[in-house]
Amino acid sequence: MLFVFDLDGVIYRGNQPAPCAAQTVAEIRKSGHLVFFLTNNSAKTRIQYAQKLAEMQIKASPEEIMTSAYATALYLKENGFDGATAFVIGEEGLFAELSPIGVAFAEPSEDCRADVVVVGIDRSINYLKLKSAQQAILHGARFIATNRDATYPLENGRVEPGAGSIVAAVEVASGVSPIVIGKPETYSLEKILGLTGSKPEETVVVGDRIDTDVAMGKTAGVKTVLTLTGVTSREDILELPPHLMPNLVLENLCHLIQALC
């Protein structure tokens, strides 16, 4: 089996590990199953996520982590944008993953031009960046969004604006809808299946969001587990249409192995 874990809201909230996260991942590995981590958050590099997991006593190599930033780099390379000019609204993780494929980064400017505009979470967002993205797209740049998460969960049960909030601003200003790379699109999961040599029927996605994790899993035909440690509550599940109902709903990761294996 391949276990694909979402990070924010499943493995941790902010810097607070979710109950049983470390021991569950360790036991899954010990039983001979494969583990991968898949996050829509493009703020950090895969190396930084591996370090964050290590600080929580969770063993993970950067090669076992897929971020929407890395998936975006893979997509750009596959579509001939290696070596292109990119205007990027994003943080360190996005720039760091796009650099190795040889893109040149356009600076924000009133008259910004680029082959591609990439938008992810950027907590230094400002009007000039919005306008630069708008101008480049109106002049023909392809518009790529790392993901559309409306919010990200924080330690204290609160949320903050997600990449989807910034993507919406660029979408309205440009009148163009983006190509979305992250969940609920299946692109990043397909990459994981390719890298691990796994089939959908031997794969389970563990997430905290219906609209990203579960929706992606359903489209890809893999098993889906929802944990209630993130943005979805038990009441939310009562209103779900059947095609979005996860195979399993768990309070947290503590009983994942007993429930599945």
Next chain:
Amino acid sequence: MLFVFDLDGVIYRGNQPAPCAAQTVAEIRKSGHLVFFLTNNSAKTRIQYAQKLAEMQIKASPEEIMTSAYATALYLKENGFDGATAFVIGEEGLFAELSPIGVAFAEPSEDCRADVVVVGIDRSINYLKLKSAQQAILHGARFIATNRDATYPLENGRVEPGAGSIVAAVEVASGVSPIVIGKPETYSLEKILGLTGSKPEETVVVGDRIDTDVAMGKTAGVKTVLTLTGVTSREDILELPPHLMPNLVLENLCHLIQALC
């Protein structure tokens, strides 16, 4: 007759007056008709708009100008928010129009609380402001948007992101849709009809946008004139559904009087 002129794209683009703007307004006044100016742009105060018009040799008192910012102040007062706490994403015009109704302005903060969140164009937008609006709305603040214009026209035929771009970011982050005050809603036009004692059948709206100026005019049952000096092109008109077709389409304001009077 009452002539209600949009500003950006009709009377001027940026600081460049549209052809015949000053002489047309003067001739309409000379013929004994009423003139009002109605803009969705909340960046400036009514006094500043009157000054800008004066610089273009267009006579207008602040009392003949309706902005989405002033309309928002009227709406808040009518709905019992005078004296309330407001978190405002906006520029000078919005703050200046809201001050006289006695609202207290909440500062941006990680834990922002307010009775109402008001969002207009803000070229100093940043992540903390987005997050403050999100937190206040999630904690029960009423969400008001001055307008949803996706873009604003500039001198050189280009555009920049409009209030609608920022409103969309707050809407996605909070999951709540705003009450919209400006065009295409009819609230601001109704206030103008009230202030001038005019009836819809003796009123004409002159605008450059189908989705705001014309749509509002159609809903309110007034005559609509579209000028091609702003964001709408002649090709755009070919694709219009009948219920959004303006009564008259003019290249610019130069032949407005001959066409209407």
